[in-house]
Amino acid sequence: MQNKFEKRINGFYIDPQIFTAKFVKSCDTCICSGECCYYGVYTDKKEYEKIISVKDRILKSMDDSQIKDPSKWFEQPEVDPDFESGIAVGTEVYNGKCVFLDKQGFCTLQKMAIEDGEFKWKYKPLYCILFPLVIFEGALTIDDEHINRMHYCNLMQNQTVTIFEHSKEEIRFLLGEKGFEELLQYKEDYLNSIKEEKIAIEK
Ligand code: SF4
């Protein structure tokens, strides 16, 4: 597929706006209540299968604001080429939030991994890990549409770092160490090129 972005790392095109667009320094669910999880998320079919395989464990970490019937946790699968398996399965919304969001604003999938001493993102869907970034048409880019719905991290006065700075750990997770090093080099080259363009315009 033809893509408008020139740089590609580990199969993902890179939208250079991730180096300049602003966001909050870090997430604080005490302030935002995990608002980005109010709409549910699309998981890859493989992620869906992994989550369902540990449904009994998930149930133990859910609270009384969450639905305990696993058959009500997911929507019907649908074809989507932005997912590794080519199939996306959305999580359902219950009580005005993703079925996996607890009443304190924590993701049960992440909470339970931490409780069990596992890697924190073992069960967490990739698109949840990446937000405010998203993979759209093969490119790692900014999820403007979803950011625009937010009432805390979307406010300019709260946006003090770049999305890249905010999401370093998540990007490293996606691209791997080598891919992340390549991204750092691309970031430097890109920022230098826009600086040079600006100087040329001002002359
Ligand atoms: S992305 Fe925004 S809404 Fe989601 S946890 Fe972070 S600050 Fe809260």
Ligand code: SF4
């Ligand atoms: S799976 Fe977890 S992180 Fe993703 S939307 Fe649901 S509660 Fe939020």
